[in-house]
Amino acid sequence: MDTLVERAVSAVDPFSHAFLENPYPHHEAFREAGPVVWLEHYGIWAMARHQEVRDALTDWQTYCSGAGVGLSDFRKEPPWRPPSIVLEADPPLHTRTRAVLTRILSPAAISVLRETLMREAESLVERLLARREFDGIADLAEAYPLKVFPDSVGIAEQGRENLLPYGSMVFNGFGPRNDLFDKAMCNAGPVRDWIMSKCSRAALAPNGLGMQIFRAVDAGELTEAEAGMLVRSFLSAGVDTTVYGLGNALYCFATYPQQWTILRENPSLIRLAFEEVLRFEAPVQTFFRTTTRSVDVGGVHLGEGEKVLLFLAAANRDPRRWERPDEFDVKRRATGHMTFGTGIHGCVGQAVARLEAEAVFGALAKRVTAFELTGEPMLRLNNTLRGRDTLPLRLVPA
Numbered sequence: 001m002d003t004l005v006e007r008a009v010s011a012v013d014p015f016s017h018a019f020l021e022n023p024y025p026h027h028e029a030f031r032e033a034g035p036v037v038w039l040e041h042y043g044i045w046a047m048a049r050h051q052e053v054r055d056a057l058t059d060w061q062t063y064c065s066g067a068g069v070g071l072s073d074f075r076k077e078p079p080w081r082p083p084s085i086v087l088e089a090d091p092p093l094h095t096r097t098r099a100v101l102t103r104i105l106s107p108a109a110i111s112v113l114r115e116t117l118m119r120e121a122e123s124l125v126e127r128l129l130a131r132r133e134f135d136g137i138a139d140l141a142e143a144y145p146l147k148v149f150p151d152s153v154g155i156a157e158q159g160r161e162n163l164l165p166y167g168s169m170v171f172n173g174f175g176p177r178n179d180l181f182d183k184a185m186c187n188a189g190p191v192r193d194w195i196m197s198k199c200s201r202a203a204l205a206p207n208g209l210g211m212q213i214f215r216a217v218d219a220g221e222l223t224e225a226e227a228g229m230l231v232r233s234f235l236s237a238g239v240d241t242t243v244y245g246l247g248n249a250l251y252c253f254a255t256y257p258q259q260w261t262i263l264r265e266n267p268s269l270i271r272l273a274f275e276e277v278l279r280f281e282a283p284v285q286t287f288f289r290t291t292t293r294s295v296d297v298g299g300v301h302l303g304e305g306e307k308v309l310l311f312l313a314a315a316n317r318d319p320r321r322w323e324r325p326d327e328f329d330v331k332r333r334a335t336g337h338m339t340f341g342t343g344i345h346g347c348v349g350q351a352v353a354r355l356e357a358e359a360v361f362g363a364l365a366k367r368v369t370a371f372e373l374t375g376e377p378m379l380r381l382n383n384t385l386r387g388r389d390t391l392p393l394r395l396v397p398a
């Protein structure tokens with residue numbers, strides 16, 4: 001029999017305001033406490049080391065998604081919305097839905113978006129340079145994805161202001177039913193109704209990513225209802241993640257100006273630099289899994305049917321995996337971060353996210369020497385995402 005070691009226990013609430021305002025010291029404490037920590041506040045496990053987070057994400061047979069990838073266990077309480085048939089699904093359902101998305105979102109398939117995304121980025125940067133001072137979140141990190149992503153999916157212009165409130169519902173919904181969740185859900189009915197009305201074949205433009213999902217119905221891979229649910233996945237996963245990712249990149253370049261100078265001198269580093277942003281200031285901080293069997297983690301026994309909180313952002317700063325983990329260094333090899341997850345559920349849209357970042361920061365690198373902060377950036381607290389609500393900036397033109 002394997003040697004059992006005593007489990008580490010923590011009373012910390014990782015969804016409290018104090019934690020979300022500055023999670024990094026808590027991440028370090030969780031990593032140092034052990035390979036897995038019991039969070040007594042919720043009666044769940046947590047993993048914060050790179051190796052354990054990676055191993056759990058890779059072992060989908062032991063750490064399943066079908067019981068939800070938030071705190072709530074779908075087998076014990078009803079989910080707030082019908083579960084996603086890709087994110088909150090296991091094989092064999094997941095295998096079938098994922099195959100369709102993998103094809104539609106492959107780097108080769110989305111290369112047709114490249115020209116449009118580059119043009120939109122250049123045009124936005126042109127307008128921001130004319131203004132000189134603006135809010136990096138509303139006017140750039142939100143404005144860009146809110147234009148190019150629904151255009152790419154093939155959604156009408158009308159009502160796009162519902163996309164961010166829906167994303168807030170989705171990503172706060174992975175946490176506990178706390179104040180952040182209640183606030184996100186304050187207008188849930190109309191927001192959900194608008195989203196669902198955009199998921200039907202009739203609502204989609206003929207050549208967008210959304211209609212490509214419906215082509216898989218015609219090919220016999222999905223039902224019509226499943227196709228609508230996968231369009232819902234696009235609208236759930238494709239907006240806030242990139243808004244927070246671009247916002248965090250802008251925040252990093254504004255607060256580490258010498259790193260922006262390195263990029264300006266060598267724009268071929270832009271894609272690597274975005275990976276470093278994702279490692280250092282992960283827009284998606286956490287996801288959960290649920291154990292399907294009892295399992296030993298570093299000598300600690302986890303029972304079957306238990307929730308496990310995976311701290312992606314803590315794995316990204318694990319000194320066991322990274323040199324100088326708390327330094328933002330655009331030249332480092334940051335691939336291997338856990339922000340896109342890994343394994344069968346690894347981000348299927350990551351090529352689109354990288355393309356958006358390349359377009360925006362490529363356009364900025366040509367024309368901007370520095371981002372000056374003209375006020376204190378404010379956090380926008382969220383049960384899953386980390387990013388700013390406001391980022392007052394002044395551009396220094398080249």
Ligand code: OVM
Pocket residue numbers: 084085086087088170232233234236237
């Ligand atoms: C989905 C979904 C929602 C949120 C995030 C996500 C990060 C997927 O509805 O499938 O992936």
